[in-house]
Amino acid sequence: MDDLLETGRRILAQQPFSVLLGAELLRFSKEMVELRVPIRDEHRQQNGFAHGGVVSYAADNALTYAGASALGLAVVTSEYKINYVRPAIGDSIIARATVVYGGKSQAVCRCDVFVVKDGREAMCATAQGTITRIGDAPTDR
Amino acid sequence: MDDLLETGRRILAQQPFSVLLGAELLRFSKEMVELRVPIRDEHRQQNGFAHGGVVSYAADNALTYAGASALGLAVVTSEYKINYVRPAIGDSIIARATVVYGGKSQAVCRCDVFVVKDGREAMCATAQGTITRIGDAPTDR
Amino acid sequence: MDDLLETGRRILAQQPFSVLLGAELLRFSKEMVELRVPIRDEHRQQNGFAHGGVVSYAADNALTYAGASALGLAVVTSEYKINYVRPAIGDSIIARATVVYGGKSQAVCRCDVFVVKDGREAMCATAQGTITRIGDAPTDR
Amino acid sequence: MDDLLETGRRILAQQPFSVLLGAELLRFSKEMVELRVPIRDEHRQQNGFAHGGVVSYAADNALTYAGASALGLAVVTSEYKINYVRPAIGDSIIARATVVYGGKSQAVCRCDVFVVKDGREAMCATAQGTITRIGDAPTDR
Numbered sequence: 001m002d003d004l005l006e007t008g009r010r011i012l013a014q015q016p017f018s019v020l021l022g023a024e025l026l027r028f029s030k031e032m033v034e035l036r037v038p039i040r041d042e043h044r045q046q047n048g049f050a051h052g053g054v055v056s057y058a059a060d061n062a063l064t065y066a067g068a069s070a071l072g073l074a075v076v077t078s079e080y081k082i083n084y085v086r087p088a089i090g091d092s093i094i095a096r097a098t099v100v101y102g103g104k105s106q107a108v109c110r111c112d113v114f115v116v117k118d119g120r121e122a123m124c125a126t127a128q129g130t131i132t133r134i135g136d137a138p139t140d141r
Numbered sequence: 142m143d144d145l146l147e148t149g150r151r152i153l154a155q156q157p158f159s160v161l162l163g164a165e166l167l168r169f170s171k172e173m174v175e176l177r178v179p180i181r182d183e184h185r186q187q188n189g190f191a192h193g194g195v196v197s198y199a200a201d202n203a204l205t206y207a208g209a210s211a212l213g214l215a216v217v218t219s220e221y222k223i224n225y226v227r228p229a230i231g232d233s234i235i236a237r238a239t240v241v242y243g244g245k246s247q248a249v250c251r252c253d254v255f256v257v258k259d260g261r262e263a264m265c266a267t268a269q270g271t272i273t274r275i276g277d278a279p280t281d282r
Numbered sequence: 283m284d285d286l287l288e289t290g291r292r293i294l295a296q297q298p299f300s301v302l303l304g305a306e307l308l309r310f311s312k313e314m315v316e317l318r319v320p321i322r323d324e325h326r327q328q329n330g331f332a333h334g335g336v337v338s339y340a341a342d343n344a345l346t347y348a349g350a351s352a353l354g355l356a357v358v359t360s361e362y363k364i365n366y367v368r369p370a371i372g373d374s375i376i377a378r379a380t381v382v383y384g385g386k387s388q389a390v391c392r393c394d395v396f397v398v399k400d401g402r403e404a405m406c407a408t409a410q411g412t413i414t415r416i417g418d419a420p421t422d423r
Numbered sequence: 424m425d426d427l428l429e430t431g432r433r434i435l436a437q438q439p440f441s442v443l444l445g446a447e448l449l450r451f452s453k454e455m456v457e458l459r460v461p462i463r464d465e466h467r468q469q470n471g472f473a474h475g476g477v478v479s480y481a482a483d484n485a486l487t488y489a490g491a492s493a494l495g496l497a498v499v500t501s502e503y504k505i506n507y508v509r510p511a512i513g514d515s516i517i518a519r520a521t522v523v524y525g526g527k528s529q530a531v532c533r534c535d536v537f538v539v540k541d542g543r544e545a546m547c548a549t550a551q552g553t554i555t556r557i558g559d560a561p562t563d564r
Binding site for chain 2: 015016020041042045052053054057076078079080081083084
């Protein structure tokens with residue numbers, strides 16, 4: 001396993017919320033971030049779909065990793081926007097994020113989120129956001 | 142307790158993910174939705190803040206309830222945008238959402254999210270999104 | 283007229299695109315920015331409404347001024363999101379923007395846009411965005 | 424010239440604001456929408472860049488056309504989000520939009536906006552939004 005993926009997984013393991021959700025980092029490179037979250041019973045809303053909060057978590061975290069691939073590991077998501085396009089009915093969620101624009105202190109990234117059911121993927125959401133180096137973030141003040 | 146709040150709490154109790162996070166509906170009226178999420182150890186990221194996914198969950202769900210106050214209970218969040226403005230360091234998160242524009246099948250809502258520490262509130266995020274009646278949602282197709 | 287409004291108007295007069303659209307700065311203070319754009323025939327789209335681009339211009343520029351009220355005059359809009367809620371049918375557009383969160387190098391601002399017809403206002407759009415000090419902007423690299 | 428492009432150009436010619444800005448539709452198919460706007464002196468802001476309002480116009484309109492390629496010509500942009508990533512310094516702006524998800528009444532689309540200078544393109548903004556069929560739009564009420 002390459003070093004960057006190993007580092008990314010170590011950070012994910014240090015996020016109690018990611019551990020709670022069972023998230024797993026599948027890829028972490030400058031080309032692509034891939035994060036998987038199982039859809040367990042406790043991840044659902046009242047209709048049996050994965051809750052929007054789980055889908056948002058996956059998008060947000062994958063965006064942060066994408067930004068980290070461009071800016072270094074000390075980053076936060078400053079803002080993002082997500083469109084839900086299909087109910088997340090299935091076994092797991094896979095969020096795939098890439099860097100659209102990487103600057104010195106901020107990166108603009110995109111993330112497509114897929115729901116996997118019986119091995120087949122369907123897009124359930126798509127997101128776009130800004131990732132900022134810590135030290136340059138609004139939240140550092 | 143009024144009927145609407147009671148109904149809202151019943152729905153929240155039917156969302157396993159909301160139960161997992163310990164979310165509690167404090168207010169649910171046409172004027173204001175208020176949702177509280179405790180910041181437990183398992184809600185944090187590696188720096189000790191509440192994870193962005195928890196803050197997003199609170200915003201998303203409060204937006205949905207605000208939309209429901211205008212459109213009826215069968216609604217979904219179609220899309221939203223969130224700006225994180227301050228690390229969520231504290232004991233709990235309170236998301237307050239209101240309707241900006243209510244139409245026939247969609248409502249545009251806003252949500253301010255506060256972190257509460259030692260009884261004092263500070264804004265940690267703000268969101269804006271579209272809530273759609275089920276039957277009119279893109280995801281119904 | 284107070285100094286800040288005067289300064290703001292001078293800057294607006296230096297923006298050829300704002301002059302082309304006939305934009306006028308009505309208020310510019312830490313509490314409220316108010317920008318008016320007349321709806322002329324050349325501002326319309328094929329249905330006779332003001333074009334979304336005119337509404338977006340008003341929101342974007344009002345957001346920038348709101349950010350400037352918090353951060354100083356050397357700012358740019360880094361990103362924003364806008365929901366159109368009603369066709370802009372009328373005589374003019376008024377965009378009102380306020381600061382939701384002001385940090386050291388970035389501010390998160392909101393803007394409600396109204397269409398005015400026969401002296402009556404109706405909301406036609408609402409926006410939320412990030413304004414960044416030049417020197418701290420992604421676009422400065 | 425194919426029929427769809429011809430139809431698209433006819434609609435653009437019926438938008439006085441698009442005529443005012445000198446916008447030109449280069450491509451209009453299910454695969455790609457391409458809209459060009461010249462950067463004239465009256466399109467600039469005080470620093471000599473194309474005004475954000477011009478960039479937003481291009482993104483918004485290209486998104487609408489992309490939605491129209493999926494949903495039919497009677498559509499409006501319901502909402503979008505845009506990140507500016509680089510000052511638009513150059514001779515013209517090209518907005519390229521595609522459909523990410525096309526449903527029955529709504530489509531989620533993306534748009535990258537490039538500034539062209541001496542024949543070379545550089546991304547200056549990226550956007551994501553929802554396009555809605557008229558009759559299904561919030562603004563139809």
